[in-house]
């Protein structure tokens with residue numbers, strides 16, 4: 287008898303209604319978590335399948351049909367806060383047709399809100415908080431045997447009306463024991479999963495999390511899944527993974543999604559040296575804190591193929607950086623960006639707008655800052671108090687705001703600081719992006735990049751054509767422009 291399990295990355299509100307064309311330029315990275323879980327399950331005798339709803343163009347009803355056709359014993363859904371309601375719709379739909387199925391949930395939302403999630407949604411049977419790789423296997427074996435779930439660390443389960451929360455499990459010291467993520471089970475891999483436009487030179491692209499955990503506590507950040515202890519693959523194992531992706535799948539660019547790729551100077555140096563020695567011709571991008579870069583390491587990274595570094599710059603105001611509990615200040619951010627630019631690596635600044643304490647003055651400081659530094663991409667998100675982040679507790683206590691969950695994709699203001707309205711924030715949002723991008727030197731940079739890497743130009747043209755079609759449709763239907771519709775849909 288087959289031991290089927292279907293893993294699902296549910297559809298979620300990634301794009302505002304009427305804005306489907308945006309998918310041509312956005313990041314379509316798969317759920318790496320599900321790839322790890324599927325690999326682990328397969329290694330332990332299970333037959334896993336992965337459903338990547340958005341990339342496969344499946345809405346909730348289509349996902350349910352897909353699952354029901356296969357009639358698995360278990361369904362495992364990964365939950366970001368933004369996807370919880372959609373996941374619940376899928377779980378209910380599946381259970382209506384397959385009453386015997388067991389629905390497991392895990393992921394960042396469960397790591398911080400596991401109990402509340404099981405209490406609110408009785409369609410989810412068992413939850414795993416934190417790292418799921420080993421917990422999943424123990425859980426599946428216990429469920430198969432009809433055994434007691436209480437000894438399995440990290441698991442939350444229901445007994446009648448009561449939700450039980452087991453103690454957390456010990457964290458393994460190394461990641462090297464994990465099997466390779468099951469890229470072979472990912473529909474359309476690797477071509478269907480490009481990062482955001484201009485975020486890589488040439489595809490196809492794959493993601494790797496070379497480490498897990500972060501010892502810092504920036505107040506807006508949810509670190510509840512991997513906690514504060516940093517663990518990593520050995521540099522040799524990372525190079526092995528890159529070789530596999532390159533040789534088996536033709537991958538030419540790697541996106542490291544670790545929270546702190548540059549945490550250990552020794553490890554990064556060894557990784558770069560090994561990658562250079564390997565002769566693999568791949569480029570890569572990573573994220574870093576501004577206080578971890580130095581010119582000599584940057585020069586080595588560049589030689590090893592590093593194409594872009596994303597820095598969490600957040601704002602141009604030191605007062606806000608202090609409020610966020612970020613260790614570095616604006617001056618350090620500026621220095622890091624200049625060093626990186628000087629080393630020939632592109633820089634992407636991750637910013638947020640609307641953090642508690644934001645004022646017209648802090649917005650002005652951010653505007654001046656982004657125009658002053660040699661940054662190549664500005665990524666601006668709308669401040670969102672995600673469950674699991676310290677600021678969520680400051681603003682909401684532990685009270686659940688399920689009405690907000692579906693909007694928690696960084697593209698909606700769900701909260702506004704004192705003295706500034708959401709409407710003003712929306713205007714400032716567009717103003718900041720405009721101030722950064724609409725400058726001759728940036729236009730010149732992107733024209734040069736498009737000519738050098740024409741795949742981006744094709745994506746941009748598809749985006750432009752989609753935009754024109756959407757605009758035309760809204761004009762013909764007598765409705766107002768799509769930008770106005772978006773603003774209304776968020777209220």
Ligand code: B12
Nearest residue numbers: 317318319362364366367392393414417418508543695696
């Ligand atoms: C890469 C990444 C992305 C990628 C890929 C997303 C994806 N589907 O995985 C992209 C760019 C698309 C993305 C988008 C967003 N992201 Co993001 N992203 C990350 C990042 C940096 C790494 C994720 C990762 O690959 N981790 C490694 C894998 C192995 O871990 P994992 O997926 O969590 O899975 C493990 C466990 O969670 C668990 N598990 C997961 N699912 C399941 C299911 C079952 C059944 C079980 C048993 C266990 C289990 O087991 C897995 C293996 O140990 C994290 C930060 C982080 N440190 O995790 C943020 C993070 C997950 N993102 C976040 C957010 C908010 C978003 C966005 C909503 C908005 C935004 N600002 O970007 C969007 C949309 C989310 C979506 N549904 O896709 C938040 C989530 C907060 C929350 N409570 O929802 C995080 C935690 C960042 C942060 N620190 O605040 N993201």
Ligand code: SF4
Nearest residue numbers: 500502503504507545
């Ligand atoms: S923002 Fe980065 S450094 Fe800060 S807590 Fe989150 S992962 Fe750690």
